[in-house]
Every structure is written in structure tokens, then in C-alpha cells.
Amino acid sequence: MNGRSADMGPYLLGLRLSGRKVLVVGGGRVAQRRVPALIEAGAQVTLVSPEVTPALDDLIEAGRITWHARPYQHGDCAGAWLVQACTDVRDVNAAVAAEAEAERVWCVRADDKDAAAAWTPASGRVDEISVAVTAGGDPRRAAGIRDAIVGALRDGTVDARRSRTKPVGVALVGGGPGDPGLITVRGRQLLAQADVVVADRLAPRALLDELAPDVELIDAAKVPYGRSLPQEEINAILVDRALAGKFVVRLKGGDPFVFGRGGEEAIACAEAGVPVVVVPGITSAVAAPASAGVPVTHRGVSQEFHVISVHVPPGDPRSTVDWPALGRTEGTLVLMMAVERIGKIAEALIREGRSPETPVMVVQDGTLPTQRELIASLSTVADRVSAAGIRPPAIIVVGDVVRVGQEVGMVRAERVT
Ligand SMILES: C[S@@+](CC[C@H](N)C(=O)[O-])C[C@H]1O[C@@H](n2cnc3c(N)ncnc32)[C@H](O)[C@@H]1O
Structure with a gap:
């Protein structure tokens, strides 16, 4: 590692690449994974490789990246702010890294974490929050930790709300067919932020166990052959609680608009001036x-x-x-x-x-x-x-x-x- 200690942890930065040249050398699976995130960050990606994967070819065809269809040549790093050495030939990656080092340009090497000047963290985004994880150069471990953090942000387990983004009104949330894993990410997020949850019998019951103790849970169970809350009463509960300043999640089985009377509830809210959002669900x-x-x-x-x-x-x-x-x-x-x-x-x-x-x-x-x-x-x-x-x-x-x-x-x- 160029005489530097391999034990030192990396210094994490958020690179703002918009409009800046990034050189990617190699057109295989590693490049295919890296390039979309670079494009998303606004980078001007130049790709050098005799061949590219079909997915990269689509990006080239769409004019999203510039492709030089040839092997790497010394001098390719000129003008780049960041270099990704992604070929499967060690000597080529080493040559790219050496040129980048000489040019004082940060270079990521997919094939040798110890020789690389920079590491690509496992990253994810939830709204405006970016998460980046490195785990001593172990990409699988980093990805696992990233997934856990992103998942927790999405489902509200880690509460990253800013007070002004606290939802208001009523969310008609499709809970999916019953397996608690089949609700959407958005549905789960909103459920975690609810003050009041009005649940149907067919809404995934397992999700209700996760609600905080101070959440008011109203069971609108439409039990076949049994007692149930009339629709007008459900509409009134949604509207009253929302007008009292509570954020209400109406958790329904499947999709709210597939034989779920979600349309009636949305109209009742709209007529009362209550903001309403609909989160589709996986229909049974x-x-x-x-x-x-x-x-x-x-x-x-x-x-x-x-x-x-x-x-x-x-x-x-x-x-x-x-x-x-x-x-x-x-x-x-x-x-x-x-x-x-x-x-x-x-x-x-x-x-x-x-x-x-x-x-x-x-x-x-x-x-x-x-x-x-x-x-x-x-x-x-x-x-x-x-x-x-x-x-x-x-x-x-x-x-x-x-x-x-x-x-x-x-x-x-x-x-x-
Ligand atoms: C009032 S409809 C609600 C449909 C729901 N909105 C949806 O999109 O799945 C109730 C009917 O959905 C079907 N249903 C709902 N959940 C189900 C499940 N887990 N397995 C089989 N059928 C289901 C049954 O036919 C049930 O009588």
C-alpha cells in the first residue's frame, strides 16, 4: 500500500461528482455495478475497455457515458477526478493505479483492496440520507450492514424524520395479502409513523405487534359472519382523528382499491378536507x-x-x-x-x-x-x-x-x- 499502513481506517468523504470526469477502466461486471451510481451522482463517466457488457452498452447507446473501445493507455487518467480500475487483469489495474497515483487522483481497485488508494463503500439512499459503510475492506460485510441500516431507516426502526416531514392526515395503506414481509417499504414507513392505526381483519396482523405502545389501534375487523364496524363509522373515525391532528394509517388487506372500499374512505377524507395518500399493496x-x-x-x-x-x-x-x-x-x-x-x-x-x-x-x-x-x-x-x-x-x-x-x-x- 505504497508504504502506508494497511491498518488505518479510511477517511470517508461524500464526493460531489456532478459534471466531473470519472474514468472507469474495464467493461465487465464490476464496472457494470459501479457506473450507474456514478451516473446518478452526475459524474461524466469515460469508460475505457475493448468490450462492454450489454447493460453498459445500453448506457452507451443512450448517451449516458463516453466509451473508448480499446485497451487502457497511459495518459487516460488525465483530467479525471476519480479513477475506477475495474478490469480483471491485475497488471492493467496496477498500471492504472500507478498513473492515478502519479497524477494525485484517487483510484479504486476492485481486485486489491490493500493496493487501492480508495475504497468504494457499500452505499444506499433513503430520501435525502446517504449511508456509506466500509468494513475493513470486506465488501459483503459492508453490504450486510448497509442493508440493515437502510432497512431500518426505511421501515422507521431508525427514526430519521425531521419534524417538518411528519406526515399528516390519513394514509390508506395496502398491507398485502397477509405475510408481513409483503407490505411495501412505503407502507411500513408510514405505519411506523402512525399515531392511530385502523386495521382490517385481513390486514397483516403480525405488523400490528410491532406498533409502539402509545399508538392507538382500532380494529375495524370485518369478520365474516361476525361483528364489524360499519363503513360510515370507519370513515368518521379516520376523519375525526385526522382533524384532531393525528396521523392515521388505515391498514387494509391486499390493495386498498381492490374490493377494499378504499375509494369510499378516500372520498370521505377529501370531503372533510383531510389530506389523504394511498399506498398500493400487493393484492391477494x-x-x-x-x-x-x-x-x-x-x-x-x-x-x-x-x-x-x-x-x-x-x-x-x-x-x-x-x-x-x-x-x-x-x-x-x-x-x-x-x-x-x-x-x-x-x-x-x-x-x-x-x-x-x-x-x-x-x-x-x-x-x-x-x-x-x-x-x-x-x-x-x-x-x-x-x-x-x-x-x-x-x-x-x-x-x-x-x-x-x-x-x-x-x-x-x-x-x-
Ligand atoms: C374484501 S376483499 C379484500 C381484497 C383485498 N383488498 C386485496 O386486494 O387482496 C376480501 C377477499 O380477499 C380475498 N383474500 C384476502 N386475503 C386473502 C388471503 N391471504 N388468501 C386468500 N384470499 C384472500 C378473499 O377472497 C377475501 O374474501
Whole structure:
């Protein structure tokens, strides 16, 4: 290390590279990882390499970097503020580093941390906060620590709020299908900042355990066959708490705008002059089939999928669903709130043209540890569902994509007999 002690820790700087030349020597995977961050920092990247990866080629094509398609030559470091020696040839990296050293330009070497004048920290950004970690030159360890810090900043475990950025009003947050890992980063951040949380039964319950003790938790459980808060009362709670200056998170299952009455809540807030943000969530309509291995679309099998609420059965005067059209289509049907009405649904689909042999999959408690699946056909599904004691919440998938799931061997249908 040029006679300097390898034991000394690095002196961390935040380089503001906007408009400054950075030389990258090498066009392989290391360069491919480094260049996007340099571009994001505004650097004028000059890349020297006889060949480049397709990802770097895209950046060249887009005019984001300048490429010299040739090997490194002495003199390439001229005018650079920073040099990245990223080739897989040690002697070339050493030559680049030597030229940079002579020019008093900082040089990072991917192949030899001890010979490098500078290290690239594992870095991350959360809003305006930049995190950079070095761990004695061990990049994996640094990346792990970076991930932990960035994750904690994102989910609010490390509270980096500035008081003026404290959210106000109501956030309608999609909690995802049930697994607490399937909420979005933004949803988790807002949840960590809530004064009041109004949660549905289908919102991921595990996330509620993490709330601080002083957070007011209101259970708006819409328990099937049980007691629930009427929608008007929920709207009133959201508005009242927000008008009292609290930041309210309305935590819902799946996506707030997919059969979640999120639109009604957003309108109620808007009418009361309460600021409202909507954080989309992963809907169970797609996630429950996926977690059972079934894609809702598949090339050559289904190029459409229909998501249908069957809270009222076919033939009911309140139903606005075009069952004849669904009987004619070859597309995937994803039925929600359908368990109790599956007999009438199957009858209607067969009557309207679907084959009785059409495969059907039922996924109860999708993405949760209690997930169960059942595979049947349109002609057998009603009996199978009742024999297996399937209960809501469940998604019912109708169509040949169910066979695709079986084909890839991910479906564990034997779990329900
Ligand atoms: C009122 S809807 C809410 C849908 C939710 N907004 C979404 O995007 O997933 C309730 C229905 O969603 C489905 N559902 C929700 N979570 C589920 C899960 N984890 N597994 C299977 N179905 C689920 C069931 O069909 C249930 O009856």
C-alpha cells in the first residue's frame, strides 16, 4: 500500500461528482455495478475497455457515458477526478493505479483492496440520507450492514424524520395479502409513523405487534359472519382523528382499491378536507395464486385475467357481473369472496360455456403459515370445498393456468384431501 499502513481506517468523504470526469477502466461486471451510481451522482463517466457488457452498452447507446473501445493507455487518467480500475487483469489495474497515483487522483481497485488508494463503500439512499459503510475492506460485510441500516431507516426502526416531514392526515395503506414481509417499504414507513392505526381483519396482523405502545389501534375487523364496524363509522373515525391532528394509517388487506372500499374512505377524507395518500399493496388476487405456484397469466395459456367479487351469487339481482361473458372467455378467472357461493358460480360458468373439466384451484389464507390449497374442476369444486371445510379468506382461480402451476411442481395440492 505504497508504504502506508494497511491498518488505518479510511477517511470517508461524500464526493460531489456532478459534471466531473470519472474514468472507469474495464467493461465487465464490476464496472457494470459501479457506473450507474456514478451516473446518478452526475459524474461524466469515460469508460475505457475493448468490450462492454450489454447493460453498459445500453448506457452507451443512450448517451449516458463516453466509451473508448480499446485497451487502457497511459495518459487516460488525465483530467479525471476519480479513477475506477475495474478490469480483471491485475497488471492493467496496477498500471492504472500507478498513473492515478502519479497524477494525485484517487483510484479504486476492485481486485486489491490493500493496493487501492480508495475504497468504494457499500452505499444506499433513503430520501435525502446517504449511508456509506466500509468494513475493513470486506465488501459483503459492508453490504450486510448497509442493508440493515437502510432497512431500518426505511421501515422507521431508525427514526430519521425531521419534524417538518411528519406526515399528516390519513394514509390508506395496502398491507398485502397477509405475510408481513409483503407490505411495501412505503407502507411500513408510514405505519411506523402512525399515531392511530385502523386495521382490517385481513390486514397483516403480525405488523400490528410491532406498533409502539402509545399508538392507538382500532380494529375495524370485518369478520365474516361476525361483528364489524360499519363503513360510515370507519370513515368518521379516520376523519375525526385526522382533524384532531393525528396521523392515521388505515391498514387494509391486499390493495386498498381492490374490493377494499378504499375509494369510499378516500372520498370521505377529501370531503372533510383531510389530506389523504394511498399506498398500493400487493393484492391477494395475484399473490394468493402465486404463493401456490399458479401464475394468473401464462404465455400461450391465458392472456387475460378477470378479478371478480362474488359477494352476491350469479343470478342475484344485485349482481352486476356479466357471467355469460365470463363463461365464453378462455381467460383466467380470479374469484374473491366466493367460497360460500362456489356451487352457483360453477353451475353458471358451465351453463355459459366453460367445460366442466376446467381446472380450479382454491387457496385459503394465501401467503400465511396456515395456507391451504385444493385443486378440483368446475364440476367437482363445490363438493371438494365443502368436504375440505375451506373457509374465507380464499381465492378461487378458474382456468388452465392451474395446470401450469401443477406442471412446475410448485403446487402442494396434497395438503388438503
Ligand atoms: C374484501 S376483499 C379484500 C381484497 C383485498 N383488498 C386485496 O386486494 O387482496 C376480501 C377477499 O380477499 C380475498 N383474500 C384476502 N386475503 C386473502 C388471503 N391471504 N388468501 C386468500 N384470499 C384472500 C378473499 O377472497 C377475501 O374474501
